[in-house]
Amino acid sequence: MSRRRFMGACGVVVGAAMVPGSAAAVAAGAPATVAEAAKAWSAANEAMIARFRPIYMAELRRLAEDLRPLFESGELSTTFDIDDKANMAAHRRLERMCGDRFGAVVVEHVYENGGREWTGEEEEAARFVAAVSPSIEEEGPVDEWAHPGLCAQACAAHDVLDIARREGWGVRS
Numbered sequence: 001m002s003r004r005r006f007m008g009a010c011g012v013v014v015g016a017a018m019v020p021g022s023a024a025a026v027a028a029g030a031p032a033t034v035a036e037a038a039k040a041w042s043a044a045n046e047a048m049i050a051r052f053r054p055i056y057m058a059e060l061r062r063l064a065e066d067l068r069p070l071f072e073s074g075e076l077s078t079t080f081d082i083d084d085k086a087n088m089a090a091h092r093r094l095e096r097m098c099g100d101r102f103g104a105v106v107v108e109h110v111y112e113n114g115g116r117e118w119t120g121e122e123e124e125a126a127r128f129v130a131a132v133s134p135s136i137e138e139e140g141p142v143d144e145w146a147h148p149g150l151c152a153q154a155c156a157a158h159d160v161l162d163i164a165r166r167e168g169w170g171v172r173s
Contacts, residue, residue: 060160
């Protein structure tokens, strides 16, 4: 979320109270410096991940169990080999299944001039998945993707594959 949207959502009075070093922020017990605010932000972020990751992981486990027959049959046995078209088609299918499950559905629009655009309605769900996924470090920051839903799909697919590999469901490394 941009700073402008955040401030608009909070309102001017609340937003002003959150500015580090302001009299209102200090009076409210907020961090007084940017360094203190950054430390508090980091701690709060870790606490949120600790709170919500188990919910994500439980649903991820249910999804992996649902997909187990496809993994065991080899239909979704996939590696991350971008040079293998069949492999990548199976992987994209898994990503879309993950997007469907977690509400991170993304539609690709291809234009006559070759340009592409991705749209999706559930950006909040996508950002949630990306935030709590153990794979976000490997998939990269959500804001570097064309759409947050694409990042969420990649993270969830990576996480599901990790479960399938640990369980020995026929997924190649």
